Amino acid sequence: MIQIDDKLLSFDIFEKHFCCDLPKCLGACCVHGESGAPLEMDEIDSLKAEIEKIKPFLKPSGLKEIEKQGVTIRDLDGDMVTPLINNAECAYSIEENEITFCAIEKAWLEGKVKFRKPISCHLYPIRVKKYPTFTALNYDQWSICQPARELGEKEGIPVFRFLKGAITRAYGEEFYAEMEEAYRLLQEQNENQD
Numbered sequence: 001m002i003q004i005d006d007k008l009l010s011f012d013i014f015e016k017h018f019c020c021d022l023p024k025c026l027g028a029c030c031v032h033g034e035s036g037a038p039l040e041m042d043e044i045d046s047l048k049a050e051i052e053k054i055k056p057f058l059k060p061s062g063l064k065e066i067e068k069q070g071v072t073i074r075d076l077d078g079d080m081v082t083p084l085i086n087n088a089e090c091a092y093s094i095e096e097n098e099i100t101f102c103a104i105e106k107a108w109l110e111g112k113v114k115f116r117k118p119i120s121c122h123l124y125p126i127r128v129k130k131y132p133t134f135t136a137l138n139y140d141q142w143s144i145c146q147p148a149r150e151l152g153e154k155e156g157i158p159v160f161r162f163l164k165g166a167i168t169r170a171y172g173e174e175f176y177a178e179m180e181e182a183y184r185l186l187q188e189q190n191e192n193q194d
Contacts, residue, residue, distance in 0.1 A: 104117045
């Protein structure tokens with residue numbers, strides 16, 4: 001693990017490769033899973049404040065579930081998450097050209113809302129776990145993301161570099177710069193061992 005501020009980061013974030021390959025995975029991460037997208041408290045407030053502007057971007061089945069279940073729900077683990085459609089896909093998911101993606105992000109891209117999408121989605125495949133004295137950032141290897149691992153390997157893109165925008169959004173530019181420095185030091189260490 002590498003420590004930056006109060007964050008502990010797994011080596012996999014620096015050593016593994018990743019680059020979403022939507023034409024191959026078709027946005028499966030929005031469709032599969034046991035629960036909705038984890039939400040921060042401020043994100044819940046943002047969703048509630050901007051839901052009327054997001055609604056026009058939702059598909060009918062998603063809108064129906066949000067109106068029935070609420071903008072957010074508590075899952076079996078007690079975490080606040082996005083609601084699901086038929087216990088499967090995220091209620092905020094939409095499809096275009098057979099690719100699933102986020103209605104919230106589409107509204108954001110069109111300048112209709114200030115909230116981009118849940119940071120848990122934006123940071124994926126990094127999963128964040130908060131503890132009383134530190135926060136752990138780990139690389140999650142989900143089988144549906146095999147095309148992303150293959151493309152990342154082919155292009156030579158480490159997980160953290162693929163997620164530069166998301167990491168900067170979550171933790172700031174200085175934090176990301178420290179990750180780049182940690183990566184440089186890891187590369188030097190590996191070269192010296194060869």
